[in-house]
Amino acid sequence: MTAPTRQTIKFPRSDAHQLLPWGGKIGARVSDDKQLVHVTLPDGWSTGWGNRHGVPGALRDQHGRLRASVCWTTHMGRDGNYETIDGAHFYEPGSHAFDVAENGALLVLDTWAQPSLMISVAAERVTAFHDLISLSIREGARWRDEQPAHARKLDTDRQGYEKKLAGWTELFERLTDEIRNGWTVASGAAA
Numbered sequence: 001m002t003a004p005t006r007q008t009i010k011f012p013r014s015d016a017h018q019l020l021p022w023g024g025k026i027g028a029r030v031s032d033d034k035q036l037v038h039v040t041l042p043d044g045w046s047t048g049w050g051n052r053h054g055v056p057g058a059l060r061d062q063h064g065r066l067r068a069s070v071c072w073t074t075h076m077g078r079d080g081n082y083e084t085i086d087g088a089h090f091y092e093p094g095s096h097a098f099d100v101a102e103n104g105a106l107l108v109l110d111t112w113a114q115p116s117l118m119i120s121v122a123a124e125r126v127t128a129f130h131d132l133i134s135l136s137i138r139e140g141a142r143w144r145d146e147q148p149a150h151a152r153k154l155d156t157d158r159q160g161y162e163k164k165l166a167g168w169t170e171l172f173e174r175l176t177d178e179i180r181n182g183w184t185v186a187s188g189a190a191a
Contacts, residue, residue, distance in 0.1 A: 009047060010055045011039040012070060015088035022061070022112075035085050052083065063108040065096050094121035101125065101167040107174060111185050115178040122172040129165035133158055 008027065011019070016026045016039050024045075027038035036055065041047075044062025051057065052072055059068040071086040097118040099105035109115060136158035144151040 006040050006043060007046065008038055008040045010036045010053075012055075012085050012087045013037045015068075015090070018068070018088070018090050022067075053085075055085070061112070063106075063110075065099070065105075065108065065113070067091055067112075093117045097121045097125075097171060101171045102164055104167075107171070109178065109183065114185065115175040115183050119172065119175040119179065122168055122175055125168040126165065126172055129161050129168060132161045133165065136161065 010030050010033075013029065013035055016024070016037050019039055019042060020026070022045075023042035025040040027040065030036035030038060033053070041059065042061070045067070046060050047056035048058025048060050048066065048069075049056075052070075055070055057070055058066060061067045068088045068090045070088050072083045073086050074081055074083050093113040094117075096105070096108070096113045098121075100107045101122065136154045140151045140154040140158065143154065
């Protein structure tokens with residue numbers, strides 16, 4: 001079995017240090033752009049969409065979870081448009097919770113996405129969708145006679161909220177079970 005290839009890319013210098021805890025390595029500055037450095041991605045990480053000025057638009061970890069995206073600003077000048085890099089946005093474990101609950105992604109628990117770090121996000125979303133469903137029902141009943149088209153829209157919204165509530169409730173229950181069963185990084189980290 002061969003070792004996975006570690007990819008070297010250009011990355012915003014101001015945020016490169018955030019890759020270090022995950023096994024990334026910072027290299028030399030990019031000679032033609034003082035805002036960028038060469039970085040070696042952590043094991044198994046890959047680049048995602050886009051490639052502006054040789055910088056990938058996103059980074060995914062070894063499990064395919066979105067971990068960072070690079071942000072740019074376009075400026076209009078007399079000599080045409082030009083872009084500057086704003087930096088990288090590193091995602092919190094709640095973004096993985098969202099992908100699991102609303103997009104059907106596989107739940108992967110590890111040092112980054114621990115149940116204790118994701119459960120509050122799930123609880124907040126369960127509460128929010130309960131509230132949105134209640135509001136949709138009340139408002140739908142209120143407008144049923146005067147504005148039936150608006151009442152139908154509220155009913156459609158309610159159905160969407162119920163679907164999302166089911167995903168978030170399932171995730172909350174799974175995370176609760178993991179915590180009750182004593183999940184730890186050592187016992188439950190994905191390989």
